Amino acid sequence: MSRRAFIGLAAAAALTVTSAVPVVAQEVSAPFPSARFPLGERGIPAKTQKSVTSGIDLYTVSTGTAKDGYTVTVLMPSGRDYGMRETAEAKAAEVEAAGQTASVQKVIRPAAADDPAEEIYMVRVGLWPFKDKAKAEEAAKALTDAGVKARADYLGDDGLKTTGPWEMQVLTIDPRGFRGSYAASLGVSVGKRETTSSMAKAQNAIAAVNGGFFNIHTSPALRGEPLGISVVRGRMLSEAVPGRSALVLKGRTARVTELKSTVVAVSQDGNRLDVNGVNRLPVADELVLYTEEYGVKTPADGGAEAVLDATGKVTALRQAGGAVPAGSRVLHGSGTAGEWLWEHAWENWNVNIDTKVIDERTGRRVVLTPDVSIIGGGVGLVRNGRIRVTAKRDGHDSVNMILRRHPRTLAGVTRSGGLILATVDGRKPGITVGANMIEAAQLMKWLGAVQAINLDGGGSTAMVVGGKVVNKPSDGGERAVGDALLILP
Structure with a gap:
């Protein structure tokens, strides 16, 4: 059964645009897109604007309406919620034997720039309006009690067609007005995880977002360790995964590229x-x-x-x-x-340590001076103004990462050299659905990024402005993370 049969479509709802807070005349401000929102029913989003300091503006963006309901998803023998057609059909037969009516739903995981589309199958039982979540949970429990593992699922999380809603925070930094600098921080140590706000506070940052992915599968004392390259004030603190996307910061300039690193010990x-x-x-x-x-x-x-x-x-x-x-x-x-x-x-x-970081786009060495920081990203999203999601090369080509909607932290660079930082809140049914990887790329292109990257997301997604978390983390509070991107005075 197609997703369209599950949720249907409704007419676009009218949206009210909140007037922007005026910016002080002498402060340079980067323009916000006037085009329609690229997702859902493509309305004009409601937004409010706040001037943070010269050259930096914070936008709160909301759009879309909640029309998705709940269903019951049957789990496959692997524990995943999808599988191949034969496996799904066998599971559907188990559901029928338990006295329930099952639908086998074909889903296409979208293609990435370096990975073809994938056809998968899900087994779904029933459809309930948003207000009837409890009924979906009761149906899932009944199936599980009958020996068929199942769970209640909100359809907005699927990553397929939705009307939203979406809640975003967007920070624009225009180098024509901003006179500070960008930096990365790992906090007090590589291994220790800290909140984005604590790292921002320690360096008196104007604003900050969480950085790249970190290693949760190592020793508990080391779970702040970056999964990929990390350079802080010219010091390499974690090596690159060759060819993986990264954000290179120097002074108040930023660029997205792919990097590799070499470190060689040379004895006397x-x-x-x-x-x-x-x-x-x-x-x-x-x-x-x-x-x-x-x-x-x-x-x-x-x-x-x-x-x-x-x-x-x-x-x-x-x-x-x-x-x-x-x-x-x-x-x-x-x-x-x-x-x-x-x-x-x-x-x-004497043992010399020869450290090199190479920009794979140019073939040139990135000189690690004290004003250089590098944050490793999860997936490249936009390259030269075109959507180009490099999920496989960047190690995130699973159905969960490409197709499913999650909270996202995104960074992009505009044609004029400005920096865009965005958080898309998610995992809040009826309030904000988050974004899948393709949608994240569409959002960054809409915001004006000609180069863009996906940073860590999910419960890690956090934006701090003036010492306060301005988005709504999906864990219910700010999560300790591995590193952060700081905007310094």
Whole structure:
């Protein structure tokens, strides 16, 4: 059964435009799009405007109407809510045997620039208006009690056709009026997670949004570790995933590109060994570099470590597992990499760490000066003014990431060099549905971005202005995250 048969369509609802707050005459302001909203019934959104400071404006945007209801989704043997046709038909038969009527729904997961569309199938039971969520939950429980695992689902979360609604916060920074700078922050350490507002407060930021994805599948003490490149004030604190999208910040300029990084340890005797990672747990036979920002002791895994001072001089060669002294770095080797350290990193020798970040669009090196920060993104959205969602290359080509709607944090650069930061709240049925990956790209193009990237989202999505969270995080409160993008005075 098609989604259209599930929810139907209704006439567009009229929307009222709230008049904008006037901007002080001497302050330069980036224009907000006058075009119709690109999603749903494409009305003119209601918006309010607030001048934050010269060159920075905050817009609160709302549009759409809640017309989606609830259904019951039957879970496949894998635990997912979708599968191949044969699996779905077998599940539908189980539902029928339990005395319920099932529909097998074909769904097309949209194509990305680097990944073809995917045909999947879902098994759905019933349809209830929004006000009757409890009835959908009762039906799901009845099926589960009969041995068929199921759950009540809000249709607005599917990622298919919807009328919304949407609630967004949009921050526009125009370099003609803004005289501050952009920076990244990992907070007090690489491993520790902090809220966006706490990182903003620590540096007296004008505004901030949460940054890239972080590793929730590592040691609990390290779950703020970025999943991809992180550079803070010219210091690489996490290596790049080759070819993955990132946001490069320098002074008050920003650009979106794809990056790769190399780190090589070069001993005084001329012997070289690739450094496999920065500030993360090693696997067998890896050489990992730890900086003082790591925040915890290095792993005691039986390997070897060379402690380097600021000049690269080896001040200690030790067994693995210790603190990173202030002003120092530690080369940690496991297995064969540890043997290399015992042979080529003697005390009082010099070991040079050659770090390079390469812009894959230009082939040029990104020079890591103190005014440079880099935040790794999840998916590229817009390139050269065209929607180009690079979900597979960026590691997020699942149905959940491309098709499903979630809260989103988005960053884009305009043709004139301005920066756009947007949060799309979601997971609030009847209030705001969020966006899928294709919709996120459409939103950033509508806002005027010619280059755009998706940052971490879901419960991590947060925008802070003047020390206050101005969006409504889906967890009900602000989540601690790995890093943040700061707008500094």
